[in-house]
Amino acid sequence: MRPMSTRSEIPPSAAVLAVRAAGVHRAFGGVQALRDASFAARPGEIHALAGENGAGKSTLIKVLCGLISADRGTVEIFGQQVRRVVEPAARRRLGVATAFQELSLLPDLTVAENLLLQDPPRGRLGLVRRGRLVPTADTILRKYGVDYIDSRATTADLSVAHRQIVELVRVLAQEPRVVILDEPTAALPDRQVEWLAGHMRRLRDAGCCVIFTSHRWREIEQLADRVTVFRNGTQVATRDRISEAEAVTLMSGRTLAGTYPDISALPVGETVLRVDELAGGRLRKVSFDLRRGEILGVGGLAGQGQRDLFLTLFGARRAAAGTVSIGGEQVVIRRPKDAIRVGLGIAYVPEDRKAEGLFLPLSIRDNVALATLSRRSAGGFVRRRAERSAVTSISEQLRIGGGRASNQAVGTLSGGNQQKVVMARWLLTDARILLLFDVTRGVDAATKHDIYQLVADLAAQGKAILFHSSETEEIANLCHRVLVLREGRISAELPGPVGDADQIVAASLKEASDA
C-alpha cells in the first residue's frame, strides 16, 4: 500500500500543533454535544482524551477528522483549516486516520477487501486487480505482526477483538500524520493492548500525533504523554500527569450542594419486585429486590448489561433464564404490552428518546396518550374529552412546553421538554415500578433538576424505581442503594446515598482492571 502522505510534509518544529480545535460547538437535535470545546495536540505525542460517557469525546473526534461539521468554531490539522465535512479521500490527504468506536468495517467483505477498500491494488485502466488483494493484505498483516488473522476470512466471522485489530491495522497502514483511536482497547485482550501500545509509541517516535480515548485509567497513565479531560461537552483540564483520583473528580464534576433532593428521609416499604438469577443478552444471573418507595441505582461502566437488564424486565427482550416476581407472584412478561398492564404496572423510560421514545411528527397529545389509549376508549373509539383532560393535567404537572398547545408536534420541542413528554406518557400508566434508563441524557441543567425532584416525588408516592444514568454522580446522590454491574453480574452493592461518585467509579474501574 502506498503511503498516504510523505513524512517530509511534517513541519520540523514541534511548536506547530498537529491538531487544534477552538471554540467548537456542535448540537444533535436539541442536545448540545460540544459547547465551546477547545483541544490541541502536538506532533510526536500520545494524547489521551478522558471523560465520562456523553462528555463529548466521540463528537470531538468526529469533528476533528471531518466526519461531521462543527456548528461553530475552528478546527485545524497542521495549520490547515478543516471546514465542513471532509470526504474520506480528502481526509487521507490531510493525513488523518481514525479508528472509530463503532467499527467502520463492512461485515460482508473479507478482511483483505476491508483493509484495501480505500486504496485497492489497481492494474491498467484503473480496474481493481482482485488477484493482488490477498497477497497485498497479507503483506500488510505481516508487517504489523498480526498474520494470525486470515485475510480471506469474512469480517463478520471474526471475533470482536480481531475485528478491532483489523480496524486498527487499516488505520495504521495509512501511515497518517494524525492517528485518532476512539476506545481502541475496549474490545482487546491484554496481549493485543501491548501490541497496540507498541505501535502507538512507534508512531509517536516517528513524529506522528496519536490521540486516543479509554475508560481504563491504567492505560492512560502508561501510554499518554498528555491528558485532556472532557466534561459536558467542554474541556476541563489538559495536563502532563493527572492522578486517577483527580481525574475522577474532574470527569464526574461535582454539582453544587443542594442540587439533589434529599432522599435519605424517604421511607422504603415492602418488596415489590424480586429478580432471581435473571440472564439473557449480557446479563448473567442477576438477583435483587426492589422495594416500594425505593430508588435503586444501577451503575458500572458502560455496556455491562445495564440495558439488557432494563429491557428484559420490561419484556422488550427475552430472558434466557431466571424469574421475576411482582408483589410476591411470579410473572412472565413476554412483551411491553404485558408489562404495562394494570396488574403489573411496569414503565420503561428509555435513554434514546428519538429512537425508542418519541414520535417526532406527532403531537404532544398523541405522544403522551399512546401507552394508555385503551384505558380511555369506548368501543375502540378514543374518548377525546377524557384524553384531553388527562393530557392537560399531566402536562401542567410536569410543566411541558410552557403551556404550549397539545397539538404541537413533539419534534419542535427542546430536548428537556421532549424527555418530559416521554415521562408523562409513563406516568399516565400509573405504573408501580418505574425503569428509568439514563433519563437525563442530553437534557439541560434546569430540566435535570426538575427530573431529580420528580424522581424523588415519585418515590415518596410509593413507586419503586430502578434508576440508571451515564452520569455516575446522579446514581451516587439520588439512590437508596447502588448495584454495580460488571460483565452482566452484580459485582458490588453500595448503601446509598453514596454521595461521592468516586466510590462508584472506583468500584467499577477496580473490577474492570481485574478482568
Next chain:
Amino acid sequence: MNAAITPDVRRVLYAYAVAAAVLSLGAVLHPGFASWTSLRAVLVVAAFTGFVAAGQMLVVLVGGIDLSIPWVLNGAAIVLTTTSLGQSSRLPQALALALGVGALAGFANGMGVAWLGVPAVVMTLGMNGVLQGLSLGLSKGLTCASCGSYAPQPLRDLFVGGVAGIPAALLVWIGVALLMTVLLTLTTFGRRVYAVGVNSRAAFLSGVGVRGVTVALYTLSGVFAALAGIMLVGYGGQPSLGLGDPYLFESIAAVVVGGVSILGGRGHYLGVVAGSLTLVAVTTFLQAQRVPEYGRLMIYGLVILVILFAYGRDKAHD
C-alpha cells in the same frame, strides 16, 4: 409555522388545488367538460381508484406497500361471477366469497411481512404472482364453463344505474372516505397505526401490538382491492383478465399525490381522495384534448413527478 395548518393539512389542500386547477382548465378549454355528465363520469372512475388507494394508503402508512392489488382485485371479480353464475339468489354468498378471497390474501401478506419478516415488496409481489397463476389456472384462462357468467342483475342495476340518480360507486366511495377518516382519526387503532408508521420501535415499547396492527392493515388492503373488483364487475358486467392491472400504479400514485408519506406515518385519506380525483381529471382532460395515448402516458407521469417535486420542496421547509 401556523399551528393550525400543519404540513400534512397543507399537502391535502395542495392536492385539492391541483384537482380543481385541472378541472377548471378543462372547463375553459372544453365547454362540455364541466357538465354534470362529464363530472359524474370523472367521479365514478375516480371512485374505483379511490377504493384501491384506500387499502394502499393503509399499508403505506406503516411504511409498507401492497403490490398484490391487481390480481386480488381481478381474482375477486372472477370469484364473484363464477360463483354467482349471474343469479341474484347467489349474490350474498358470492359477495362474501369475493371479499373473503381479498381478506385472506391480505392476511397472508400481513403475516408474511409482520411475522416472517419478508420485505413488503417481495411478499406482496409474490402474492400477486400466486393469485395471477391461480386465477388463470382455475378459470383455464377465463374459458371455463362458468366463466362467461355475468354479475347478478341487482349488482349491475346498482352500479350502472345508481341510487336516486347518484352513481352507487360514488355513494360507496363517500362511505369509504367516512370510514377511513373515522378509523384513522377517532379510534385507538388509528392512533396506533400512525405511531407504528412513525417509529415502530417506540410503538412496540409503548405497548402497541405492532405485528397485529400490520396484519390488520394488509388484510384491509386486500378487502378494499376485492371491493374494487366487485364494483368493477358490477359496472362492466363481466370480468376480464388484466382487469386490475392499471390499479397498481394508480393506487400508489393517488396515495403519494394525496400527500401520504411513502416512508409511513403521515397522511390523510381526504388527501388520497383529492389524489384520485387529480389523476382521473388529468387523464380525462388529456383524452378530451385528443392527446394520443403515448403523449397521455408521458404527460401523466410528468404531472405526478411535478406534484411530488413540489411536496419535496415543501418538506424541506419543515
